[in-house]
Each structure stands twice: as C-alpha cells, then as structure tokens.
Amino acid sequence: MKKTYKIDVDCANCANKMEEAARNTEGVKDAVVNFMTLKMKVEFEDEADPQDVMQEVLKNCKKVESDCEIYL
Amino acid sequence: MNKKKRKMLIRIIIAAVLLVVLHFLKTDGWVRFVLYLIPYLIVGYDILFKAGKNILNHQVFDECFLMTVATIGAIALALISKSGDYTEAVAVMLFYQTGELFQSYAVGKSRRNITDLMDIRPDYANLEEDGQVQKVDPDEVEVGSIILVSPGEKIPIDGVIVEGSSYLNTSALTGESVPRSVREGDEVISGCINTSGLLRIRTTKEFGESTASRILDLVENASSRKSRSENFITKFAKYYTPAVCYSALALAVIPPLVSGLVLGTGFPWGTWIYRALTFLVISCPCALVISIPLSFFAGLGGASQEGVLIKGSNYLEALSKTRTVAFDKTGTMTQGVFRVSGVHHSIYPDEELLRLAAAAESYSSHPISKSLREAYLSLAGGEGTSPEDLISGDQVTDVEEISGHGVIATFEGKRIACGNSRLMTRVGAEPMDCHDTGTLVHVAVDGRYAGHILISDQLKPNAAEAVQALKKRGVSRTVMLTGDSAEVGEHVAAQLGIDEVRTELLPENKVEEIERLLSEEASASGGKFKVAFVGDGINDAPVLSRADVGIAMGALGSDAAIEAADVVLMDDDPLKISKAIGIARKCMRIVYENIVFAIGVKLICLLLGALGIAGMWLAIFADVGVMVIAVLNAIRALFVKNV
Numbered sequence: 001m002k003k004t005y006k007i008d009v010d011c012a013n014c015a016n017k018m019e020e021a022a023r024n025t026e027g028v029k030d031a032v033v034n035f036m037t038l039k040m041k042v043e044f045e046d047e048a049d050p051q052d053v054m055q056e057v058l059k060n061c062k063k064v065e066s067d068c069e070i071y072l
Numbered sequence: 073m074n075k076k077k078r079k080m081l082i083r084i085i086i087a088a089v090l091l092v093v094l095h096f097l098k099t100d101g102w103v104r105f106v107l108y109l110i111p112y113l114i115v116g117y118d119i120l121f122k123a124g125k126n127i128l129n130h131q132v133f134d135e136c137f138l139m140t141v142a143t144i145g146a147i148a149l150a151l152i153s154k155s156g157d158y159t160e161a162v163a164v165m166l167f168y169q170t171g172e173l174f175q176s177y178a179v180g181k182s183r184r185n186i187t188d189l190m191d192i193r194p195d196y197a198n199l200e201e202d203g204q205v206q207k208v209d210p211d212e213v214e215v216g217s218i219i220l221v222s223p224g225e226k227i228p229i230d231g232v233i234v235e236g237s238s239y240l241n242t243s244a245l246t247g248e249s250v251p252r253s254v255r256e257g258d259e260v261i262s263g264c265i266n267t268s269g270l271l272r273i274r275t276t277k278e279f280g281e282s283t284a285s286r287i288l289d290l291v292e293n294a295s296s297r298k299s300r301s302e303n304f305i306t307k308f309a310k311y312y313t314p315a316v317c318y319s320a321l322a323l324a325v326i327p328p329l330v331s332g333l334v335l336g337t338g339f340p341w342g343t344w345i346y347r348a349l350t351f352l353v354i355s356c357p358c359a360l361v362i363s364i365p366l367s368f369f370a371g372l373g374g375a376s377q378e379g380v381l382i383k384g385s386n387y388l389e390a391l392s393k394t395r396t397v398a399f400d401k402t403g404t405m406t407q408g409v410f411r412v413s414g415v416h417h418s419i420y421p422d423e424e425l426l427r428l429a430a431a432a433e434s435y436s437s438h439p440i441s442k443s444l445r446e447a448y449l450s451l452a453g454g455e456g457t458s459p460e461d462l463i464s465g466d467q468v469t470d471v472e473e474i475s476g477h478g479v480i481a482t483f484e485g486k487r488i489a490c491g492n493s494r495l496m497t498r499v500g501a502e503p504m505d506c507h508d509t510g511t512l513v514h515v516a517v518d519g520r521y522a523g524h525i526l527i528s529d530q531l532k533p534n535a536a537e538a539v540q541a542l543k544k545r546g547v548s549r550t551v552m553l554t555g556d557s558a559e560v561g562e563h564v565a566a567q568l569g570i571d572e573v574r575t576e577l578l579p580e581n582k583v584e585e586i587e588r589l590l591s592e593e594a595s596a597s598g599g600k601f602k603v604a605f606v607g608d609g610i611n612d613a614p615v616l617s618r619a620d621v622g623i624a625m626g627a628l629g630s631d632a633a634i635e636a637a638d639v640v641l642m643d644d645d646p647l648k649i650s651k652a653i654g655i656a657r658k659c660m661r662i663v664y665e666n667i668v669f670a671i672g673v674k675l676i677c678l679l680l681g682a683l684g685i686a687g688m689w690l691a692i693f694a695d696v697g698v699m700v701i702a703v704l705n706a707i708r709a710l711f712v713k714n715v
Contacts, residue, residue, distance in 0.1 A: 010176055012362040013135070016306050032296045036183060036369035041296060063129045066122060 003050055005040045007033065008069040018068055021060040027053035040070060080173050087115035087166055091159065100156055108147075108158035116143065116165040133313045135356040139168050142352040145345065146688060153342055164353060164692045171696030175362055178703045182366065185710065186373030192244045192263035192284045194228035200272070210279040221271045227262050230282040231273040238269035245287070246379040246643040263287065286634060290381055294372050297384025301663050305364045308671075309357035316355035316678065323682060324348035343684065350681035353691035354674055363666040363702035370709035371659030378712060379642040380652045387638040390621045391656035395601035396593050397547050397649065398586060400615075401554035401564060403608035404625055405538075405646060406529045410440065410511070412447035413530065417504050418523030423451050425523050429515050432481040432488040435471050440513065443527055474498070478513075489516040496521065509563045529560075536568045538646035543569075545650050545657075551589060553582045553605075553615075582615045590620065606649055608633075623649060654715035662709045666702045673698045 009015050015035035022031035022040065027048030032041045042057065044050050051072075058070050090111040099107055113120075116139075123140040126132070146161035197210040198220040205220055210228040213219060218234065221227050227240070237255035242248055242264045251267055254260055260273060263284035279285055298306075324345045332339035368385040375382050382388050402408045415422040430448040433441035471481040477498060478491010489499045493514060496503035501516035503524070510528030514521070532538075539550055551572040554561045561575035574585050586605055593603050605612070605619035608626060613636040616622030624637035626644030634640055641648045677694035680686035 011135075011172070011358060012179075012365060013309060013358055016309070016361065017131075034292075034296045036179075036186075036365055037292050038183075039292065041293075064131055066125050066129075 001046075001050065002041060002043045005042065005054070006071040007038050007040045008071075009033075009035070009038070009065060010067055014065040014068060017064040018061045021064045022057045025053065025057045025060050028057060031057070077173060077177060080169065083115055084166060084170055084173065087111040087162070090114070091162055091166065095159065104156050105147075105151060105158065108162060112143070112147070112158070112162045112165060115162070115169050116140075119165065119169075133317055135313075135358060138313070138317070138352045138355055139165065142349045142688070145349040145352075149342060149346055149349075160688050164688050167692045167696050168353075171358075171699055174696075174700055175358070175703060178707070179362065179366060182370060182373075182707055182710065186369065192226065193288055194226045194262060194284060197228040197279075198222070198225075213275055213279060215275055215278055217275050219273050219275060221266045221273060223266055223268055223270065225266055226284075227260055227264050227266060227271075227273065228282075228284070229273075229275045229279050230259070230261050230277040231275040233258050233260060233271055234274050235272040236269050238271055239267045240264040241267050242643075245283070248379065248643050248645075287376075287381060290383060290634070290640075291372065291376050294382060294384050297386050299368065299385035299389040301389065301660075301667065302364055302368065302385055305360050305667065309361050312357050312360075313355050316351055319678075320348040320351035320355070323351060346687075347681055347684055350686065350688050350691045351678060353688055354677050354681065354694050356695050359670045359674075359695065359699035359702045360667065362699065363670065363706045364663055366703060367659060367663045367666060367706035367709050370707055371655060371662070371712075374659075374710040374712040375652065375655045378648070378651060378655065380648055380655060381640040381642065382652070382656070383638050383640075387621055388656045388659055390602045391604065391639060391653055392660040393600065393602045394604045394621060394653055395547055395597070396549040396551070396589055396603040397542055398551040398553055398589055398603065398605045398619070399570065400582075400605075400607040400612055401552055401556055401561065402529060403644075404606055405535045405552070405568060406531050406564065408529065408608070410443045410527050411530045412443055412525055413510060413528045414508065414526040416506060416524055416526065417521075419520075420522060423448070425515055426451060426525065428483065428486070428488050428517065428522070429490050429513060429525055431468050431483040432471075432479050432490040432515075434468055435481075436473070436479060440511065440527055444513065444525065447525075487518050489519075490514070509560050531564065531567060532644065532646055534645055534647045538649055539568045539570055541647060541650035542653070545653050547650075547653070549593075551585075553577055553585050555579075555582075579612075579614065582612070583618055586615050586618050590618075604649075606646075608644075612636075623652070625649075651715060655712045658712060658715050659709045662705055666705055669705075670698050670702050 009018060012035045015033045019031055019033035022028055022033070022042060027045050028042055029045050030043040044053055054070070054072050058072065061068050061070060094107055119136045120140050123134065123136040126134045126137055143161040143165050146164070147158055150157045194210055196207045197213050198205050199208045199213055200218040200220055213229055219229065219231070233254060233256050235256060239251035239253055240260065241251050245263045261283040327344045328339045328341050331337050368388060371388055372382055372385070382391065399405050412426070415425055418425040426444065426448040430444045433444050467483060469482045471479065473479050474495065477495040478489065480487065480489045480499065489495055490513060493503040496514045496516055499516050500519045501521035503514045503521060506512050506524060506526055508526055510526045513525045513527060515524065516522055542550065550570045551574065552561065552565045552570045553574050555577050556575060558575040561573045565573040577585060586603070589603050593601055602620035604621040604623055605615050606623045606625060607616055613632050616624060616636040621639060622637045623639045623641060624633035625641045639652055641652065673694055677686055677690055681691055
C-alpha cells in the first residue's frame, strides 16, 4: 500500500535524511521524500499498519532532523 | 514570507546592526567578549540548540554542528590568543543564517511559481440535480452526472457537451494560446477554461481519473523519479561532509605535530586549528544538495508550462542525450485524416470538379465523400452562395451506388460518375494515372473523363520543420516506423527528410525495430546516447514503453498514452519534440554547471583554506555565496519559452 503525506522541512539535505530515516523504519518498504513539493510517499509492507508505522517514521525523522514535520 | 522567516530576518538585522556598532566601540578583555556574544547568540542560538540536540541523537555530521564547532572554535581562538577578533565568528554565523533564509525564500518562491503554472486544479463543480444547480466538491460528482460550466470557469471533470457551444482556453494544458472551438457532442477535458458560452456537460469520468487530476499527479510525482545526477549528489553529500570533517581534524593535528616533533620549529596550534575550522565552514553540502533538485524541478515545471509533460528527472536526463529518434507515421507526423491534396487533369476549373464530385457523393457517408465535401466547402467558403445549397441532396437525383466502384448520380442535368478506374471503364471513360501516391477518385461527366481528385493523408503543417529542427539539435538518425505500404511510407519520409523508413510493420514488428535501434545505438555510443520513439499513443503503447524515451503526442485524454509514455506532448505539434529536447538540454546544462561550479569552488576554497590563504570570510562565501548563485542559476531552468 502506498500513501502520500504532506511534510514540512527547511533544507534539501534534511529532506534526504528524512527519506533515509523513513526507509529504515520497520514496516516501510520504500519511501521517497520530494523536497520540492514537500511530500513524502511511503510504501508500506503488506502486513504493516500505516497508522503505527507512520508514528515510528515521524519519531525517526525527528531524530535526524528535529525541525521536520509530517502531517499525518 | 511567513512568520518564521520574518522572525529570522529581524534577528539577522539586529545582529548585523549590533556587529557594526560593536566594531566602532573601543572595548577589550572580557567586556568585549561578552558584548560580542550578544549578536552571536541572537543570530545563532537556534543553531547551537539544534547542534546540541543532534549530538544527543547521534547525528554528528550535521551542518548545525559544523557551524557551531567552527564559530565557537573561532571565538575560543580569539579569546586564547587575546586578539579580540570575534567579528569573524559572528559574521560567519550571520552569513550562514542569511544564506539559509535566502535559500528557503527562493525555494518557497519557485515552488509557488511552479504550482501556479500548473494551476489547473478545479475547486468545485456545478452539479445539476433535479433541475437544481449546486456547487459541490468535484470528487463527489458521479460518472454520468450533468455539470454546468459558466464562462470564466474551469471544466472540473472530463465529459461530453450535451448543450451549448463555446471557446475553450487550453493554454494551461497545452501551452497553445489559440482557443479551441467546441460545441454539442464534443468531448471536453478538465483543466480547460470556458471562455464564452454556458456549457452543460455530461461527465464521462470520475474526478480522480480526469485529465486535470492525472496531469497534476504526474507533475507532482515527476521530481520523485530521480535522475543519475541527483543520486550522484545525494551520495556525494553523504561522503563529502564526513570526509571534510576528518580532513579538518587531520589538518588541526598533523601539521603542528610534524612541525613540533620532526622539524623542531614549535607547535603552531593556533594557525592550524584556525585553518581546520575554516574547513568545517566549507564542509556543508547544502549548495549542491539544494541546487540540483531545484534545477530539475524548475526544468520540469518550465516544460509543463510549454505543454511538455516529462514524467521524471531521469527521463529529462535521457531526453537530453537523445541522438536517434524514431517516429510513427499516421497521427504523429501526418494528421491521420484524409484530405483532398490535389485535382489533376481536370477539364473544368478545379473547384468545379470538386463541386460535381462532392454533389455526386453527397448521399454517401464514406470518409472519402466527407473529405470531398469538406474540400469543396473550404474552397468555396465565403463566396456569397452558401455552398450547402449547391450540393444539397435535393438537386442530386437518380443516385446509383455501385459497390466496389463508386457512385453515379444526376446533378444539374449532368450524369456524373465518381469512383475508381473500374467505374470509369464501366461508364466508357478513359481514366488517367497519377504520379503521386494516395487514393484517387476519378470523375466522368456524361461518359467523358473529367479528371481525378487525389486524396491522401496530410502531413502535419510543422512536420518537415520538426525533423529539420531535430537535426539541428544534433539528432543524427531519424527513422520512420509505419504499418503503411512501402510506397506511401517512403514518399512521406522523403517529403519530411527522414533518413530511414521501415514499412509494413505490425505492432510487434515495431517493437522489434525499436529494439534493434536501441542495441545499435547502445553499441555505437556505449550507452552514452539514447533512442526516443514518438507515437500518437493509441496503438503504440508497447513501443513507447520499450524505447529509452517514449514520447506520446497529442495525448490529452488518452489514458493508455499517459500511462505508457515517459514524455507526453499535450498538443500534436511535432515541433514540440525538438523543443522538449531543447528544454531537457538546457536543464541538464544548468545541472552540470551547478555541480561543477559548486564542487569546484568548494575544492578551491578548501585548498586555499588549507594553505592559509583563505580565511573564514572566504569560506563562508564558498558556502553561502555558491549556494545563492547555484539557486539563482537553477531557477533559470524555468524559463524555456525561447529554447
């Protein structure tokens, strides 16, 4: 399953870091952060629950870039 | 400018003013240190704070951390050496923040610019239900509903006009500025603006499946498909920062040790630590990381403004390297509509022969009859007598249709035979051959041969020009792939100046041909150059997806084409092919400029910093200045009108 979320982040490098953090979160198959459109596209593993996974993704992103936001 | 940015701007201004005031104030010792600390903290407190937080999260090579170490280091050096030169550290922080502010402003601005260009998203639909009209969210409109579109409104959902006629402004979709005339029964696509009359439209698609939504989706996702240069930069940034940081550490430790232990000339810690700190200021990869995706984003945005949708940065890159272009014929380089292209050997004036033929064929619904009629109407248009009167059915009598031959009818007292050469023989006329290719309609009047009318598929007006434009852009090989006969195919190719033709191909043969072209180009250039295929998208889907770059033409409303193609030309002007390549080239040039410029300046500054020629002032230029220039350069990719 794929879902798109609006995000807010200040710099392009930070967006790259968020992308990597999201990718390394359990339950996430793939994630793409588009800094130009401020969107994050997440592909979930089949058995994962997007709600729970996104909480983790947000936590991991905050770790690498404290200033970021994902609008769930 | 939002609240966050305004606050930042105020902080920068206060700190800058304070710095100037402090410069003229004669202070020394601890007082001076504390006074300089004020602007430093005002402008940089969030950086220090964030750096601290990042260390707790094990994110050491973060630009906040680097700036913190560099500036605090510089302050500490000034304190220890009692030089009292704190200006540098404060200025570095100040410029860094100014750069960040500029960057976020510029990115935000171009983001808005590009979204405005693609402002085709309809906000509402006027749904007609039980004679009442109400404004609803377009998402709620079901297929088959009736919607109303007033002049000045956007068509929200694809559909068919059931009542009304108007002119549509399609420029947001196609880049074409001439309005399109539509009337009852015509299909209309969402995203067009209704300019004159009220339209009642029966929807044929859901909002999410409508053209406007699909195009927006495509444009928004385009920059997610990253090109090789983008991936290169992401990787580069990942290694660049740590590499520079370790070099800084080595620079701070090794030379003083060598100097002290090996050469015995003392330990010049201060000098080398300062040089190492300079390194840290240059180590931020931001100029690169921001300018490359911004260039691509601007390029994709500029292209879509011109009616060229490119599905990803990777295709933009491939498009810029296209050296072989293969074309489909019908519908791509030709109009796919049969038209009268000539009247030969006529014993009457051309117009009269057309009139007679059109009259004789006026009962027939065959496409050829239609094209005869249209040709006559366009020739006779605006000549006082309404052309419809001249060839209206009631003056035509005794119509005899002979299947496989043609039509014989009486019109204005003449017995007109109109059809192929067999019909001519049948009525006792001697048909004449034609040296041109196409379908011939012979005409005989009262058993006497009166001439023939040549009907053929017409080339698009810009087709030959488009091939020339491609050649001028360095496309060295043009190939036409067609299912048509060798005679017609070769004739069209010669007219257009296309180098090679492959004729009588079935769809699967076209795939084989494109594969052969791909492998030939790959072995000739080692993968450096790419093969593009241009088709009209309807039955070319497999070929479109097989080519390096599949370009679909005039594909508005054709779902299969939007799916299969990598580049979608929204109107059917073949000149757009070379334009698309031009846009891609310009964008890639800017990308390379930015890569070379940003990396180049940084490396030079690193070298100068290591040698002690450049201080922190130059270092901050290498960081912020390069970023500003790269961002401004990236925005240039948006302007593609005259490419």
